[in-house]
Amino acid sequence: MASAASDYSARHLTVLEGLEAVRKRPGMYIGSTDSRGLMHCLWEIIDNSVDEALAGHGREISVILHADSSVEVRDRARGLPIDVEPRTGLTGVEVIFTKLHAGGKFGGGAYGSSGGLHGVGASVVNALSERLDVEVDRDGATWAMSFHRGEPGEFLDADGPDPKATFVPFTDASRLRKVGRVAKATTGTRVRYWADPQIFTKDAAFLADELARRARQTAFLVPGLGIEIVDERGEERTVQEFRYEGGISEFVEYLAPDAGITGTWRLTGEGGFSETIPVLDEQGHMVSREVERTCEVDVALRWGTGYDTTVQTFVNIIATPKGGTHLAGFEAALVKLIRDQVAANARKLKAGSDRIEKDDLMAGLTAVVTVRLPEPQFEGQTKEVLGTPAVRQIVSQVIARELGAILTSTKRDEKAQSALLLEKVVSEMKARISARSLKETARRKSALESSSLPTKLVDCRSNDVAQTELFIVEGDSALGTAKPARDSEFQAILPIRGKILNVQKASMADMLGNAECAAIIQSVGAGSGRTFDLSAARYGKVILLSDADVDGAHIRTLLLTLFYRYMRPLIEDGRVFAAVPPLHRIQVKHRGKPDEFVYTYSDRELHGVLARLKKAGKTWVEPPQRYKGLGEMDADQLAETTMDRARRTLRRVTIGDAERSSSVFELLMGNEVAPRREFIVTSQPDRERIDV
Template identity: 75%
Template structure:
């Protein structure tokens, strides 16, 4: 060991070596999230072309061999020689960091790519990358191995690779039809870099493609998934722009129509500009920022907020989001003050949460060379955008409130009523929370009579079982450990809160009982620290009706008690489906084995048959919890030592809400389409009838 530290200990990473050494700096992580980020770096290049008016279709193909291909019909990557490097445009784009056409050279007025590292980073992190460009009547092609240009002896990443030695070659692979241009990129992610379980997420890809199609009206994005043998095609195209996007995102019934707030502003910015001599000279430029916002208020309290810069999502906001909220607060506070007598607000002041309740907003700004925090572009940092967005929102919203049209006057009046109601509810809830001391189970006299509570006051150790039906309740009372397990029965299927109003939900006896027993309130006033139980366990029959009831309960928790799901405190019990009694010879007692699925049952019976053991026929198939006696229910479902619980994650609840909306919502056409398209996957034997 030595403490010597001198210049020869320093390392200088050249070119793409830096990307392979520190991939997280460029793509965030090396799991599935980083893999998806690489894919979107390639797709966004094609989207930038569409944004500039070149190419109206993008194809994304997930191949069965793990590779992914992106095709567009845009201008194609330049194939001529870049004078400073002496390399073709294709090789520059894929091998040189901070090289591209988005540094203010006039090729793009606004783009998502800014740093010139996207394609080269993907190339550096790929075991193999092939690119084909249709341009000038020819198809040009080039291949790379972990960022190094060369040729492969075959069509797979493990084929023999020969790097270029004296000079690289952009080969002519064929002829392109006259006037046809475009780019095709196919790459295999490098498993030396990415984790073993990293995979392309089709659902996330479709969600992002849908979002992009909303943001670029008229752009068609086609996703083809060939990974499971077949070909699954999904196409996205929307001509309504962000107004249609806001309507798609809105989770509740409308209070106002979708309003478009548009405008622009200019600002001056000093940036280094590359001169023909190769020198970077600080130059003051006048920039123009275009603002386009779609806003809509609904009857609920959740906020759906999406913000974008040059169609790149900024999930963590930035200066454009700050400017939007600044303008919104300014206008609505002024309007409430002007209508204070009618609204009966007194001296109370609006807060941001009052205004954001029930708001769906899609905020987009377009400007040349925006400043982001890092390559992942999650936060916009350009300071001047804040005031420009605030000015546009202030001007457009003020004009809406000053409009003399009947619809505008009615909707703005309803909006002010809603916002003031939210403010009063917040103030009332705060006063109630300050004056009302939380009561424990012994002090409370208002809990439902049908609640069978537990004795412990230790919230972390306690469990609330929500049980389907009074018959199952009777058995569960004898099966539970009354020290820490509480039981609340519900009668049948609770209200579909997906479509019901808050007042209807609170007026429903079953929903009100659940909220009352948990004791933490609901909606915006939900206080998870006041929850009376550490775990909430949904225990329903293992049949279709039981699954339906569980979905309804999940929808209730997702919409009105979401923090419980976010903290992982909601579970689904897993009762067995079958009871197999294995008959032992002689005086040896018989053995009881429970199975939880049909495949598990068949596997057990096959194993018993091979070992020469017999079992009682017929095998008992539980139709419901009420068929079990207390000992069976305790052993299989309630006893901590032997039970299985399925934790409900937030994405589970979201999926349940989506499926419930599809199967039980007011829209008939999507439900019919789902039934018709899925009918061939249904087996008659699987119908529990």
């Protein structure tokens, strides 16, 4: 570049004034200076050609990735304006590539809607290019102009275009070079540029896969448009061409990852809105003016058998990966419409009173949402989020009207597809609620297993698991007797209140929510269910100590059900026992000697002992004492008969045939009443064993 001060005139200050801001802060305009920003620049140029195609001019676009790291975009549209713009005195080509916020997309004269919003696309790419060449076929000739980092001039090329060649800037006036002749009807534009290494990182490169993906996407969005991608950078020249006639309906079929349960439904419509915008008047002054806008909505969607959601949104064929007001309107209309339809068919669908959420209806949805409107408001030059507020309501109204007509249609195919869709949505809702319940159960279970020991546990001092014992006793009265009767070195006591929850009928969530069941699991300390770890159990024996009557047997059965369902390894390892407390105490009289105490464990045994004492001529205190509960025994009596290791009797609980055990538990404690009633009737239990 010529650097003499005499060659740098006030005219250059005018040209570079705005573009210097772009070079100082490129991230404001292209997002980043890596490969992502480089690709953004390329699509600013491609979008200009696509906008021409949208306006009905030119159906072919070629993108060439040259081996010298430059990229070229060709189209056969109208060609950039070559005449002089009256306010600036510059040709249309120079205005487009050197002036920010200038171009045919302002004022609505050249384009009804366009991908380029800000009018900074071509000028920003020019500012961030070491060299940019433009050729325009128009009026029977080929016109050319070159730029060096945004400044117009000429390169003194030796052997083909070279960004390192000597650059001579224009000083007095810019000029378009006439470099050839073409047929009068031939029009088009070719833009070739070399990204500036002073701006972009060393590893920034044009990504062929990303370019192909975006080209395919654009070809879907503009039916009939052909986009050719030529890559000359490798050892072999590769060519890819994209052209689709089906539009976004074909796009949805391409994106869908699964088989469909509905057809691909096309929803179209439009709506108007007004907005106040700043415009230039005839004197060049900025004034506010209210204008009427039209927003065209075109949506294609279908639901599939899978669960993945694919929704892509576009504004004037520009992808908006982070959504915006058009996506918000689409989702809001879907949620309201599906909720209304589910509510109207709640009995048929067995939906209950639960509320449909957005995730329920988005499962398996593949959709392409496009809107076209003049001068959309984006959040930032990268155009990732649409911000025009009025679009939300327009999209919502179109979806509600068009999709509502399909869902309420009486046509056989649409009616059948709508029914399948609603069934899928309700199924997703039920699965979500079930999953949430399981998650809450798992959280509660985890918290339970990791929490501290219950406060009512009277623990032992020893940590020797092989020697320790946990007595589960009924009620505080039994605790009052058992506590002083135990050997505090090895024996721990956990009192429970009456009959615990029947876990054969209850869910895991209910079981974990029951205070008594939770206390037992916490005390054992080895978890529950599939996560039960036998090696983590805190006691070598778990002893169920209940009263020697029918209620005590019932409590013992409920406890065994809990252990069988949620702590079965303890039973399988032979570590669960039932204590055998006495039912009667006989005080035998001895003359001149202390009285003798004889304990019996059933009425039959009591009668047998009394008969033998009578035959031996011995007397006893009438009537023999019958224990109504463990609380009636004093500590010495309980220790002597039930807790003293040297004199007690324990019954080991074993599973034996696990399948038979499971069926017995289900019979005695399950939900089916009829088999239990038949068992009671046919087994003819002893009347004396039934509380009346």
